[in-house]
Amino acid sequence: MSDLQAFQAETRAWLKENCPASLLGAGGGGLVGTWGGRKWQPENEDQRVWLERAAEKGFTAPTWPTDVGGGGLSKAEAKILAQEMRALGVPPPLIGFGLTMIGPTLLQYGSEEQKQEHLPKIVRGEIRWCQGYSEPGAGSDLAGLQMRAEDKGDHYIVNGTKVWTSYADEADWIFALVRTDPKAKKQEGITFLLIDMETPGVSVSPILLISGSSPFCETHFQDVKALKSNVIFKEHAGWTVAKALLGHERSMVAEAFGGGSRRSLADRARAYLPGATADGPLPDGGLRRDIASFEMEARAFGLTMQRSRDAAKAGQQPGAESSIFKIVGTELNQRRQELLLHIAGPQALGWEGEGFADGELATTRDWLRSRGNTIEGGTSEVQRNIIAKRVLGLPD
Amino acid sequence: MELILTEDQELIAKTAVDFVGERSPIARMRALRDDGDPAGFSRELWKEMADLGWVGIPFAEVHGGADLGLAELTVVIEALGRGLAPEPFLSTVLLAGQLLQRSGDDAACARWLPGVCAGDTILALAYQGVTSRYDAFSPSVVATASGDGFRLAGQAIQVLDGHVADALIVSARTSGEQGEASGLSLFVVPKDASGLEIVRQSRVDGRNAALVQLDDVAVSAADALAGVDGGGPLLQQTIDRATIGLCAEMLGGMQQAFELTLEHMKTREQFDTVIGTFQALKHRAADLFIEIELAKSVVMAAARAADEAGADPGELARHVSVAKAHCSEAYVHITNEAVQMFGGVGMTDEYDIGFYMKRARAAELTFGDAAFHRDRWAALGGY
Ligand SMILES: Cc1cc2nc3c(=O)[nH]c(=O)nc-3n(C[C@H](O)[C@H](O)[C@H](O)COP(=O)(O)OP(=O)(O)OC[C@H]3O[C@@H](n4cnc5c(N)ncnc54)[C@H](O)[C@@H]3O)c2cc1C
Numbered sequence: 121m122s123d124l125q126a127f128q129a130e131t132r133a134w135l136k137e138n139c140p141a142s143l144l145g146a147g148g149g150g151l152v153g154t155w156g157g158r159k160w161q162p163e164n165e166d167q168r169v170w171l172e173r174a175a176e177k178g179f180t181a182p183t184w185p186t187d188v189g190g191g192g193l194s195k196a197e198a199k200i201l202a203q204e205m206r207a208l209g210v211p212p213p214l215i216g217f218g219l220t221m222i223g224p225t226l227l228q229y230g231s232e233e234q235k236q237e238h239l240p241k242i243v244r245g246e247i248r249w250c251q252g253y254s255e256p257g258a259g260s261d262l263a264g265l266q267m268r269a270e271d272k273g274d275h276y277i278v279n280g281t282k283v284w285t286s287y288a289d290e291a292d293w294i295f296a297l298v299r300t301d302p303k304a305k306k307q308e309g310i311t312f313l314l315i316d317m318e319t320p321g322v323s324v325s326p327i328l329l330i331s332g333s334s335p336f337c338e339t340h341f342q343d344v345k346a347l348k349s350n351v352i353f354k355e356h357a358g359w360t361v362a363k364a365l366l367g368h369e370r371s372m373v374a375e376a377f378g379g380g381s382r383r384s385l386a387d388r389a390r391a392y393l394p395g396a397t398a399d400g401p402l403p404d405g406g407l408r409r410d411i412a413s414f415e416m417e418a419r420a421f422g423l424t425m426q427r428s429r430d431a432a433k434a435g436q437q438p439g440a441e442s443s444i445f446k447i448v449g450t451e452l453n454q455r456r457q458e459l460l461l462h463i464a465g466p467q468a469l470g471w472e473g474e475g476f477a478d479g480e481l482a483t484t485r486d487w488l489r490s491r492g493n494t495i496e497g498g499t500s501e502v503q504r505n506i507i508a509k510r511v512l513g514l515p516d
Numbered sequence: 517m518e519l520i521l522t523e524d525q526e527l528i529a530k531t532a533v534d535f536v537g538e539r540s541p542i543a544r545m546r547a548l549r550d551d552g553d554p555a556g557f558s559r560e561l562w563k564e565m566a567d568l569g570w571v572g573i574p575f576a577e578v579h580g581g582a583d584l585g586l587a588e589l590t591v592v593i594e595a596l597g598r599g600l601a602p603e604p605f606l607s608t609v610l611l612a613g614q615l616l617q618r619s620g621d622d623a624a625c626a627r628w629l630p631g632v633c634a635g636d637t638i639l640a641l642a643y644q645g646v647t648s649r650y651d652a653f654s655p656s657v658v659a660t661a662s663g664d665g666f667r668l669a670g671q672a673i674q675v676l677d678g679h680v681a682d683a684l685i686v687s688a689r690t691s692g693e694q695g696e697a698s699g700l701s702l703f704v705v706p707k708d709a710s711g712l713e714i715v716r717q718s719r720v721d722g723r724n725a726a727l728v729q730l731d732d733v734a735v736s737a738a739d740a741l742a743g744v745d746g747g748g749p750l751l752q753q754t755i756d757r758a759t760i761g762l763c764a765e766m767l768g769g770m771q772q773a774f775e776l777t778l779e780h781m782k783t784r785e786q787f788d789t790v791i792g793t794f795q796a797l798k799h800r801a802a803d804l805f806i807e808i809e810l811a812k813s814v815v816m817a818a819a820r821a822a823d824e825a826g827a828d829p830g831e832l833a834r835h836v837s838v839a840k841a842h843c844s845e846a847y848v849h850i851t852n853e854a855v856q857m858f859g860g861v862g863m864t865d866e867y868d869i870g871f872y873m874k875r876a877r878a879a880e881l882t883f884g885d886a887a888f889h890r891d892r893w894a895a896l897g898g899y
Contacts, residue, residue: 444805
């Protein structure tokens with residue numbers, strides 16, 4: 121038996137023994153994801169137990185080094201772990217921007233003290249992070265950001281406003297881009313700074329979205345004191361760190377699309393189409409072809425992600441993958457949401473209350489939420505600019 | 517399955533790309549067309565490709581092959597696709613040659629495959645009639661029993677490289693109904709068989725094809741690969757595998773067409789700047805680039821799936837349909853956009869880009885277009 125086969129057998133046994141039975145199967149026992157953090161209340165005891173056990177084993181952050189609490193797995197082993205989790209229907213023990221965004225960035229750019237300070241808390245789900253990039257006047261042109269951090273010796277005084285800060289109201293810390301040198305060229309006066317959301321002067325106001333929920337906020341900073349020991353990499357060199365983090369973010373937004381065993385679109389369509397039979401061709405030929413076309417492109421996309429992972433495993437340098445994945449993954453997710461609307465027909469029009477099944481109401485809201493996929497993390501247009509410039513070498 | 521080239525495959529790919537750059541630029545294909553070359557390809561170059569071991573890649577060592585798979589063959593064909601090389605890989609290696617090899621008919625293999633591997637023998641597959649469209653089970657050739665053999669009558673169209681083939685494999689209905697897999701037989705017919713008439717056809721992409729007329733051509737039951745009435749599944753599987761090869765060619769062609777277009781975007785000036793500065797073009801170029809990246813993945817995956825021993829035919833068919841649907845749309849889209857971005861010169865015969873647009877369309881309409889493969893995907897998925 122090869123090492124990887126042994127790892128697979130061990131991992132499967134460990135998962136079976138440690139993931140509580142109530143969480144197994146499609147949808148992780150109906151859990152909303154485990155985000156962790158000081159304010160987090162587990163939905164049930166099993167959810168808490170699963171987080172604790174997985175964190176202990178390092179499986180919340182499988183590829184991070186063991187000295188910060190990670191699993192220390194190779195990419196090949198992590199792939200096996202993911203496969204085994206999918207096969208058994210094990211839900212992710214922990215999700216969030218700590219694991220997908222600031223964590224990988226700290227591993228790359230953080231000092232040893234910073235890694236030791238922040239990464240273990242992320243692994244254990246103790247601290248939840250949010251992202252303070254966008255401002256009212258700085259979206260796609262992120263480098264035009266204005267939030268000011270004034271030098272006061274060993275600390276800064278921060279003043280300004282961030283916007284679209286997802287889950288700022290539930291987060292414990294924020295990784296923020298601040299302007300430390302207003303005279304420098306716009307990319308060169310930015311610093312990447314970590315700020316505790318409990319610091320006096322930080323306040324958040326949730327923003328209501330078209331989907332009816334308020335996952336993101338406007339975040340205000342009024343004379344907020346932030347220690348310089350929380351600068352990542354170097355003062356004024358935050359743009360480099362910011363771009364690295366965006367790469368991680370794009371991959372995450374795209375990957376979010378890939379996962380999970382889902383009921384097939386054709387089966388859902390059968391439930392709504394008059395005259396549909398259990399195994400015959402769908403009576404709506406247009407819908408049938410749209411479903412096939414979507415599924416085939418989704419497979420092509422999945423294979424492309426796999427190809428990129430296999431190349432990375434073999435030590436090849438990544439190119440513009442994160443931009444490609446961001447564009448394709450998000451557009452596919454939007455197509456899927458639209459297909460679900462088309463499948464449900466008028467039953468996809470519910471907002472709340474009588475006459476609509478829960479799944480139908482979710483379809484409506486998910487569709488609305490999915491429109492943000494091609495905006496968040498850098499719009500699709502911005503990704504195309506990046507590909508045109510960095511990969512294709514087309515001039516400005 | 518790992519979606520990455522092995523060191524050996526990298527080496528083959530590099531050799532092939534260099535070879536195409538030096539020996540088979542698009543100018544060669546243009547010259548063959550302009551000179552009205554009677555073969556329509558270079559026998560000399562074909563022989564060289566055989567000497568390099570490329571022609572024999574998927575054939576057994578006893579016949580002079582390398583006993584490798586589509587993973588290797590596709591990297592060669594992809595490179596050749598960059599230069600639109602018209603050499604008979606599709607007809608001789610992927611269709612007729614593979615049909616022989618996969619039939620397990622030792623006598624027929626021993627008779628034809630050594631010549632194929634050596635680059636001396638050209639083979640062709642005659643399976644489509646005017647009304648068959650993409651259905652491999654509806655030939656226009658009928659076999660009528662006669663003595664202990666059959667007589668073949670009917671027509672096959674667009675038989676790739678039929679005009680130079682030393683032998684044809686003819687798909688004929690021996691029993692059953694059109695559209696059914698059973699009742700199809702695949703007969704090996706040497707080019708000098710009496711009653712066989714082969715006329716070269718002229719196609720938009722300049723690729724070699726022939727109209728084959730059969731007028732009471734006598735064949736024996738022993739000439740039927742996979743037995744009388746038993747050729748259907750073998751034919752379909754072979755076409756599926758050949759489709760992966762065609763997709764590899766398309767992948768090479770789309771990359772070359774895209775690179776030519778990028779070059780043009782960086783050099784053509786209008787409004788006192790190069791046209792590549794215009795965002796309306798940049799974003800489209802980015803989209804084309806993405807389509808190519810996806811095409812690379814689906815071709816690689818399909819080739820590897822086909823090489824896996826005991827591959828599940830349904831799963832392989834899915835891989836093939838994904839690859840062909842994607843490559844068809846991508847190649848056509850990329851070359852349409854290319855001509856648009858070249859502007860007026862893109863419409864001239866003098867510029868090469870038109871060759872790619874024509875070839876894209878021919879390849880799209882070979883072995884099923886995207887709509888055909890979506891339909892097949894849905895059927896395979898039980899909806
Ligand atoms: C669901 C969601 C969650 C988010 N979460 C966070 C978060 O947690 N933290 C955070 O900091 N931000 C977050 N954002 C903000 C997000 O990063 C910005 O919305 C995004 O970068 C776009 O900026 P903008 O909204 O100011 O749009 P604008 O930049 O004003 O863009 C408007 C339109 O113009 C186009 N455009 C702009 N510039 C160009 C150009 N050069 N070429 C072509 N077209 C262009 C854009 O593509 C877009 O279509 C989130 C956004 C969404 C939708």
